Amino acid sequence: GQQVMQIPQYQHVQEGEDFTTYCNSSTTLSNIQWYKQRPGGHPVFLIQLVKSGEVKKQKRLTFQFGEAKKNSSLHITATQTTDVGTYFCAVNSGNTPLVFGKGTRLSVIA
Amino acid sequence: DAGITQSPRHKVTETGTPVTLRCHQTENHRYMYWYRQDPGHGLRLIHYSYGVKDTDKGEVSDGYSVSRSKTEDFLLTLESATSSQTSVYFCAISERYEQYFGPGTRLTVT
Numbered sequence: 693g694q695q696v697m698q699i700p701q702y703q704h705v706q707e708g709e710d711f712t713t714y715c716n717s718s719t720t721l722s723n724i725q726w727y728k729q730r731p732g733g734h735p736v737f738l739i740q741l742v743k744s745g746e747v748k749k750q751k752r753l754t755f756q757f758g759e760a761k762k763n764s765s766l767h768i769t770a771t772q773t774t775d776v777g778t779y780f781c782a783v784n785s786g787n788t789p790l791v792f793g794k795g796t797r798l799s800v801i802a
Numbered sequence: 803d804a805g806i807t808q809s810p811r812h813k814v815t816e817t818g819t820p821v822t823l824r825c826h827q828t829e830n831h832r833y834m835y836w837y838r839q840d841p842g843h844g845l846r847l848i849h850y851s852y853g854v855k856d857t858d859k860g861e862v863s864d865g866y867s868v869s870r871s872k873t874e875d876f877l878l879t880l881e882s883a884t885s886s887q888t889s890v891y892f893c894a895i896s897e898r899y900e901q902y903f904g905p906g907t908r909l910t911v912t
Binding site for chain 1: 835837842843844845846847850860861892894899900901902903904905906
């Protein structure tokens, strides 16, 4: 079935530093979604990317979908303590259910 | 939040006992999902439903069954709980593409 690799597994940054997590697939994706889960909380939908090469921004967060639609990245500029949590990508191909990556856990040191 | 509740929120049970978890939505969404979340594995799909009495298996369905007799309720049953089913269980709903998650149920099987 569909699989997606997400790296890194963990990332520790000083507050104010940038952070990037990557999601890679061996197959072409229909779309990719990103979710954030705060410690002790539930996943919350952030965004969906659909078009090849698409770039979307949400304040300090920049999401990018690769030209071949096989990879994606989430970049956070100048991290804050409120960014702490685990970031998941989720993918599907056609009408198959979403498959989630294993997530990148972000720690921010104040 | 998207009007999703899960019950119970916490449960401790013994190996071999049956357990039923309930997901209730007030949004009248068509799709409902059950996931389990374990350290190092991210979110894995157990079963999902695309309408009343319409369900299908996910990635890790062995040992689980589901029922959806009403649009608003999706039940997950562990017929005979095992220690390997100790996990956090999340329900999610969707109508278009993004999924909205419930608060989760922490299940411990001793």
